[in-house]
Amino acid sequence: MPIIIILLVLIIILLVTNIRVVPQATEFVIERLGTYYTTWETGLHFKVPLVDRVAKRISLKEQVMDFAPQPVITKDNVTMQIDTIVFYQVTDAKLYTYGVERPILAIESLTATTLRNIIGDMELDHTLTSRDVINSRITAALDQATDKWGIKVNRVELKNIVPPRDIQDAMEKQMRAERERREAILRAEGEKRSQILIAEGKKESQILNAEAEKQAAADAVAATAARAEASKADAKPTADELYGNANASESKEAKAAAADAPASEEKGE
Numbered sequence: 150m151p152i153i154i155i156l157l158v159l160i161i162i163l164l165v166t167n168i169r170v171v172p173q174a175t176e177f178v179i180e181r182l183g184t185y186y187t188t189w190e191t192g193l194h195f196k197v198p199l200v201d202r203v204a205k206r207i208s209l210k211e212q213v214m215d216f217a218p219q220p221v222i223t224k225d226n227v228t229m230q231i232d233t234i235v236f237y238q239v240t241d242a243k244l245y246t247y248g249v250e251r252p253i254l255a256i257e258s259l260t261a262t263t264l265r266n267i268i269g270d271m272e273l274d275h276t277l278t279s280r281d282v283i284n285s286r287i288t289a290a291l292d293q294a295t296d297k298w299g300i301k302v303n304r305v306e307l308k309n310i311v312p313p314r315d316i317q318d319a320m321e322k323q324m325r326a327e328r329e330r331r332e333a334i335l336r337a338e339g340e341k342r343s344q345i346l347i348a349e350g351k352k353e354s355q356i357l358n359a360e361a362e363k364q365a366a367a368d369a370v371a372a373t374a375a376r377a378e379a380s381k382a383d384a385k386p387t388a389d390e391l392y393g394n395a396n397a398s399e400s401k402e403a404k405a406a407a408a409d410a411p412a413s414e415e416k417g418e
Contacts, residue, residue, distance in 0.1 A: 169203070180202055217232060236306075
């Protein structure tokens, strides 16, 4: 009886220890008696004791690999260092497990050779300004090559492009000269614009002065004419004044006649 209980306990322990829970975004590759049997997806699974084994646990999440700088030679024989970042995702756990021995090393080596082939057809200046083109070509080449390994290459990015030191010095001098040239052009354009504005200001000032002088002369002529008219109006007597002067003369003559009349009468006597 105790032996049966012990056996039952051992069986229960054996069964419990062979229960597996596959987490989200993960797959288990199962081998039975040393050969591929099935692939477990997310959920609860039971492994047959002493027969089945979990050969590999595969993450289905997108993963990032930062590869070391690789020496490459351009079409114009310039050697430079380029390091890449590869974003990939496992799409088939079985192919990923049995397709290639060391998938990451295979991707790194394939990235290096593809990069050398692409850069070898491009000159230095074109390489420095064509990151998007290089990224697209590497991504397409890697995605096609890794499809049989159960890997999907989503994106490849050039992290750094480092030319030789003498090339960097030459590029810095060229950029410095370009900046100085642009600065000189901007300064010359600013001075030209300033001179134009000054000339336009002087021209407008002269025009305004001439108009002001013309208006002042016209106002002076108008004022002179107004004064002349006023003087004429003051010098010309009105009808009432003429009538008053005439009455005054008649009055004086009448008074003189009256004064002369008594004197005449006295002489007659």
